[in-house]
Structure formats: structure tokens, C-alpha cells
Amino acid sequence: MEQVLPPDAAAVLGQARRVVVFTGAGISAESGVPTFRDDLTGLWARFDALQLATPEAFHADPDLVWGWYEWRRARVRRAEPNPGHLATAAIEALLPGTVVITQNVDDLHERAGSRSPVHLHGSLFAPRCVAEAAHPAPLPETVAKPARPATLPVTIASADHPAALPETVDGETADPGEGGRVPPPRCTRCGALVRPGVVWFGEALPEAALTTAVEAAAGCDVLLTVGTSGVVYPAAEIPRIAARSGATVIQVNPEPTPLDRVCAINLRGTAAQVLPALVA
Numbered sequence: 001m002e003q004v005l006p007p008d009a010a011a012v013l014g015q016a017r018r019v020v021v022f023t024g025a026g027i028s029a030e031s032g033v034p035t036f037r038d039d040l041t042g043l044w045a046r047f048d049a050l051q052l053a054t055p056e057a058f059h060a061d062p063d064l065v066w067g068w069y070e071w072r073r074a075r076v077r078r079a080e081p082n083p084g085h086l087a088t089a090a091i092e093a094l095l096p097g098t099v100v101i102t103q104n105v106d107d108l109h110e111r112a113g114s115r116s117p118v119h120l121h122g123s124l125f126a127p128r129c130v131a132e133a134a135h136p137a138p139l140p141e142t143v144a145k146p147a148r149p150a151t152l153p154v155t156i157a158s159a160d161h162p163a164a165l166p167e168t169v170d171g172e173t174a175d176p177g178e179g180g181r182v183p184p185p186r187c188t189r190c191g192a193l194v195r196p197g198v199v200w201f202g203e204a205l206p207e208a209a210l211t212t213a214v215e216a217a218a219g220c221d222v223l224l225t226v227g228t229s230g231v232v233y234p235a236a237e238i239p240r241i242a243a244r245s246g247a248t249v250i251q252v253n254p255e256p257t258p259l260d261r262v263c264a265i266n267l268r269g270t271a272a273q274v275l276p277a278l279v280a
């Protein structure tokens, strides 16, 4: 059935009652945070991000992968939220009940004022012990000191594994630059390696986050999909679930994506240009 395009995205949003904003790496691009499809630079230019963001890569070369995440954390710490993030927070303020769902592992939505974005792929700022699942019981008395002072940029407490990780040393990110391999710190509880608190390819998404996202997509009347190529699953199902549930899906992306065909409105522009116009 030929989609009858609603008159205007801002009007559609203005009449919406339950909105979901679904974001990908593109919303952070204008903050200077590279997307997954940008060419990697420096040491990592030899790799595809899809290769580095895997448990196998970390197992094979923890220093390389940890260094990549330190470099990314440093990039995010130096970045500022852009008008796309700020407009997303403005939509939440205008339409209470708006759910922000992000594939991104940066904290730019939070720093723009979004209250509790649903992180489907975890966070750069929540490293955790690789053996976390192995510590359901009270922790062993012996506490292995990290092999060397942690260079971790943030307080890395993990709810399931409290006080298991080295404290912040200097609060600053140890930016390894373009070519830095950085040995990951050790868990102060069990001595195992600390890993990035993100969901790697081949790993399951956090169940609660995915359930919240699916329920929000199935129950919204408008879903804004912003800055995602729509090819990473199961996250890429979220806009499709909204469309199947009868929501109006509006895409903001300068490029065509596989999501074009499920979108009632395709706004060919960048997040920082288009989103503020939607809430003006």
C-alpha cells in the first residue's frame, strides 16, 4: 500500500502522544565522535570496527582492544553534545513519556539532558570484570592489587561486581593517541582482566534494555530514527517493530539506509540540522 506521507514531520511530532527517539552513531558524528562506518585511523586503520568490537579480538589482543576503547573514551570526553542531542532532550521535555533508545556507548545524550536513555549496547563508561558472572557469591577475601595503577578514566563501579574494579586514578582518560596499545587493568577482586562494558558482536544485548526498547517501539505513535545505518541487529528491529505496530516512523539521515522503506518520512539531513527544526 502506498504510504501517504503525512504533511510535515514537525506536525506529526506535534500531534504525537507517545514518542520514541532511536539513535545510532550518526547523532554523535557532529560532536566529533566517529561513526562505526567512518574509516578508522592510526593503529586501528588496519582493522574494521566490526573486527575490534568482538570478544575474540579482546581475547586475542586485550591491549589493542582496550587501547581502542581508551582512545574512544578520550574522544567522547573531549566532545560536547551537539544540537541533535539537545533537541532530543527538548523533545523529552516537551513530551513527557518520550523514550530515548540508543545504540551508542557514549554519554552525550545524558550530558545533553536526556534523563535515562536506554543503552542497547552498553557504555564506554562502565567497564567490568571479565569474570563478573563468576562472582555471584560473596567475593574472595584476597584482593589482588592491579598489576599497575589503573589508567582508567572513570570510576568503574559495576552494580553486579561492586568495588571489584580499580578506583579512578586521575579522573582523566589515558588517551593512548592514535596508536596506543594499553594493557587493561585487573579486577581488584579476582585479578581477572577488566573489559569494556559494551555489547560486542556475538554477545547478547542486556535483556532489560532490549525488553524496554521493544515495548516502547510497539507502543509508540511516532518513532524518530536518527543517525543509524539500521544494519546491526537486534537493535535494527526497533524501528521495524514500530512501523509494524502502526507508528509513523521518521528517519533523519543524510544518506539512504535499509530503513528507508519502513519510514513514512525520510529527512535527508544531519541530526544537528534537522532535529532542532522539528522542535522549533
Ligand code: BV8
Pocket (backbone or CB within 6 Å): 023, 024, 025, 026, 027, 029, 030, 035, 036, 037, 038, 050, 053, 103, 104, 105, 121, 122, 198, 199, 200, 201, 202, 203, 204, 205, 226, 227, 228, 229, 230, 231, 232, 233, 234, 252, 253, 254, 255, 257, 269, 270, 271, 272
Ligand atoms: C547478537 C557496542 C546474539 C560496541 C555495537 C540478526 C539477529 C540478531 C543478530 C544478528 C542478526 N544478523 C546479524 C547478527 C549479528 C550481529 C549483527 O547485527 N551484525 C551486523 C554487522 C550484520 N549482531 C550481534 O552480534 C548482536 N548480538 O546478535 O547476539 C546472541 C544472542 C543470545 C546469546 C548470545 C548471543 C550485538 C550487536 C551489538 C554490537 N555492538 N556497539 C562498541 O560500540 O564498540 S554495535 C555498533 O554498531 C555501535 O553500537 C553502532 O551504534 C552500531 C550500529 O551502527 P550505527 O549506530 O547505525 O552506526 P553506523 O556507523 O553503522 O551508521 C551511522 C549512520 O549515521 C549512517 O547511516 C550515516 O549515514 C549516518 N550519519 C552520519 N553522520 C550523520 C548521520 N546521521 C545523522 N546526522 C549525522 N551528522
